[in-house]
Amino acid sequence: MRTMSVRYAPVGWNRNKIFYDVVLLAAVVAYILLYIKIAPSFQDVTRPTSGAILRAQAFGTCAFLMLTFILCIGPLARLDTRFLPLLYNRRHFGVITCAVAFTHASTIVSIYFSFSPLNKYVAVLASNTSYDRFLGFPFETFGIFALFLLLVLAATSHDFWLRFLTPPIWKAIHISIYVAYAAIVCHIVLGSLQSKQSPLLAAVVGLSVIAVTGLHLIAGRIERQKDRNTAESASESTAEAPWVLAGQVDDIADGRGIVVALEDGERVAVFRYGDRLSALANVCAHQNGPLGEGRIVDGYVTCPWHGFQYRPSDGCSPPPFTEKAATYRLRLDGRRILLDPRPNEPGTHVEPVRVTPTSETEA
Amino acid sequence: MAGRARDPGFFVGYLNTVPRPLAIFLVVVAAALVGGMAGLAFALGTNANDPGDGTFARKLGKQEMTGVLLEKPYPILRVRPDAKNPEARTVMLTVPGKRSVKRRGRKLFGQLVDVKGFMFQRGDIDMLQVQGKKSLQAVEAGEGEPPPTFTPAPSEPLGRWRLIGEICDSKCHLGAMRPGDGLAHKACANLCISSGAPPIFVTQEEGAVAGETFLLMADEAGGPLPDHFGDYVAVLIQLEGEVERLDDLLVFKVDIDKAKVL
Amino acid sequence: MLRRHRAAHAYMWKALAIFLPAMLIAALAIRQHGPTEKPAVQLEEPATGAGASAEGTES
Numbered sequence: 001m002r003t004m005s006v007r008y009a010p011v012g013w014n015r016n017k018i019f020y021d022v023v024l025l026a027a028v029v030a031y032i033l034l035y036i037k038i039a040p041s042f043q044d045v046t047r048p049t050s051g052a053i054l055r056a057q058a059f060g061t062c063a064f065l066m067l068t069f070i071l072c073i074g075p076l077a078r079l080d081t082r083f084l085p086l087l088y089n090r091r092h093f094g095v096i097t098c099a100v101a102f103t104h105a106s107t108i109v110s111i112y113f114s115f116s117p118l119n120k121y122v123a124v125l126a127s128n129t130s131y132d133r134f135l136g137f138p139f140e141t142f143g144i145f146a147l148f149l150l151l152v153l154a155a156t157s158h159d160f161w162l163r164f165l166t167p168p169i170w171k172a173i174h175i176s177i178y179v180a181y182a183a184i185v186c187h188i189v190l191g192s193l194q195s196k197q198s199p200l201l202a203a204v205v206g207l208s209v210i211a212v213t214g215l216h217l218i219a220g221r222i223e224r225q226k227d228r229n230t231a232e233s234a235s236e237s238t239a240e241a242p243w244v245l246a247g248q249v250d251d252i253a254d255g256r257g258i259v260v261a262l263e264d265g266e267r268v269a270v271f272r273y274g275d276r277l278s279a280l281a282n283v284c285a286h287q288n289g290p291l292g293e294g295r296i297v298d299g300y301v302t303c304p305w306h307g308f309q310y311r312p313s314d315g316c317s318p319p320p321f322t323e324k325a326a327t328y329r330l331r332l333d334g335r336r337i338l339l340d341p342r343p344n345e346p347g348t349h350v351e352p353v354r355v356t357p358t359s360e361t362e363a
Numbered sequence: 364m365a366g367r368a369r370d371p372g373f374f375v376g377y378l379n380t381v382p383r384p385l386a387i388f389l390v391v392v393a394a395a396l397v398g399g400m401a402g403l404a405f406a407l408g409t410n411a412n413d414p415g416d417g418t419f420a421r422k423l424g425k426q427e428m429t430g431v432l433l434e435k436p437y438p439i440l441r442v443r444p445d446a447k448n449p450e451a452r453t454v455m456l457t458v459p460g461k462r463s464v465k466r467r468g469r470k471l472f473g474q475l476v477d478v479k480g481f482m483f484q485r486g487d488i489d490m491l492q493v494q495g496k497k498s499l500q501a502v503e504a505g506e507g508e509p510p511p512t513f514t515p516a517p518s519e520p521l522g523r524w525r526l527i528g529e530i531c532d533s534k535c536h537l538g539a540m541r542p543g544d545g546l547a548h549k550a551c552a553n554l555c556i557s558s559g560a561p562p563i564f565v566t567q568e569e570g571a572v573a574g575e576t577f578l579l580m581a582d583e584a585g586g587p588l589p590d591h592f593g594d595y596v597a598v599l600i601q602l603e604g605e606v607e608r609l610d611d612l613l614v615f616k617v618d619i620d621k622a623k624v625l
Numbered sequence: 626m627l628r629r630h631r632a633a634h635a636y637m638w639k640a641l642a643i644f645l646p647a648m649l650i651a652a653l654a655i656r657q658h659g660p661t662e663k664p665a666v667q668l669e670e671p672a673t674g675a676g677a678s679a680e681g682t683e684s
Contacts, residue, residue, distance in 0.1 A: 023393040030397055040408065046414070050414075190652060195412065195544075217642055520672060
């Protein structure tokens, strides 16, 4: 039996996750070491930058770059399925980023805000109160806010919390990573960027903003276009209500699915496996992954994100798992697949539709 | 997605078999990530502003000076010339950490004192960090001798000036931190100044007044800056005020509320 | 459920696509370089004669 998630171990390790984390840590270690050990000897300065400030800069920029990459993974995977494996262990990426950001913050607190008569955490908030102006705004506030969000997300980035909070609430909380990114951009452009004479940091921040927002907008636009196309062809069908056209049998490869967008914006995954067809909601119960872009593995619809599995006929995960997806009724009209857009309760058995192979594929 | 020309294979995270074309792609992505991060680290790490030559000059060893300890505008020492340093000079004072000399010197202001500590230096301006046991005490008269006195030279007015520059905390800017200026460092500078480090005005033009770039700041009456100085720290501002010379240290007496942010 | 999340994502990224570049451009615009054409100016000569005060000799 494969292990999706049934018991809550701190981390369910496997070779892929280990490889993922090793690469991540290698990237972080390479970044920090190069920044604080190698790069300073190439600086054009009268006296070198203080070691602690260099460390704070290194960890701060590292966290920003990591967050940029994390945010690009989602839309990249929508645009090219080969990026999907990067999604699989993305939460480790997030937790490591949070640790790097935390190191940045604690370094700053220990050099800028310690050794005074004030408590160092009070000093962070009390030292600069020029909230009424842009130039000299206490940009630290944005950093603190973003770090708080990152800590909440890191602390809840475990399937225990996903189950405890329920996926909709968990997802809603984790959307705040976008807010954290925006806060970090503000933190940098009102702080470090104002002090830098060279345009390099501005260019890096600019490219990050362009990459992150651009990829999200492009991926969103392509998806909307795809939805509109399938919704149009579904509604153009001559089938009597409530049935809509889901597609052609011969358009679905064996073991694969198609995604049908309904007029109300919901999506349905129609799978073909052998001589049978079944339809499930296109939403994985785990993290809302797009089931229709998954495959049939060992007879189960398998989510492309984290490999959660569902029986195509009733949307139930194989025991001991308890995840369920809504099912839909299908029927055939020649080679056309018709779909009843009203979902059944998750876990409702629907007899799969039998298809005969086409004459040209089967002698 | 089913219609891709070449199927890279399907990845299921908990299965340890990754389809070969996908594995190759992922190794390339991993290498690009590590390589890209390394490249950016080098580019950003070498891309530093010159933080100047400020330094905590421990290598000079512990300094000993005798002079009149003054409280205003900020703790300074009007150093009595001696055989080694025949020129009178005025040195700003600090103590370790972000604290003021005021507590240790509260009973000694106006008196001739012996001071020990280490220097912060930047260009030709310096500052003494009072440090160690018995590092700040009144000069005792020898037995049967009259109490030693020293009257510093009166301040020399240099006229009214309009200057462009930045308010920094003397301690960081003179070498406690590099860089010790700019907006990224603003909150630290505010904290240092409000904790007792003398604020200095660093003119944008090198040697703007009588060849000096650094001027100790004071309010128009010669006292410390008002509590709301913080809004003007670390930004480029234009300020007007009287400049006076105390030996080798210039004092810029300003109405901070008339500062113009540029 | 998913539809609502999709809508939230799309809305947020449209807002951020306007906000983030605006923030960056604004931050670059307020960056201070300093007018090098405005050097230090002496507005008044020091008062001659009894100009020297006792400033700095008392506490």
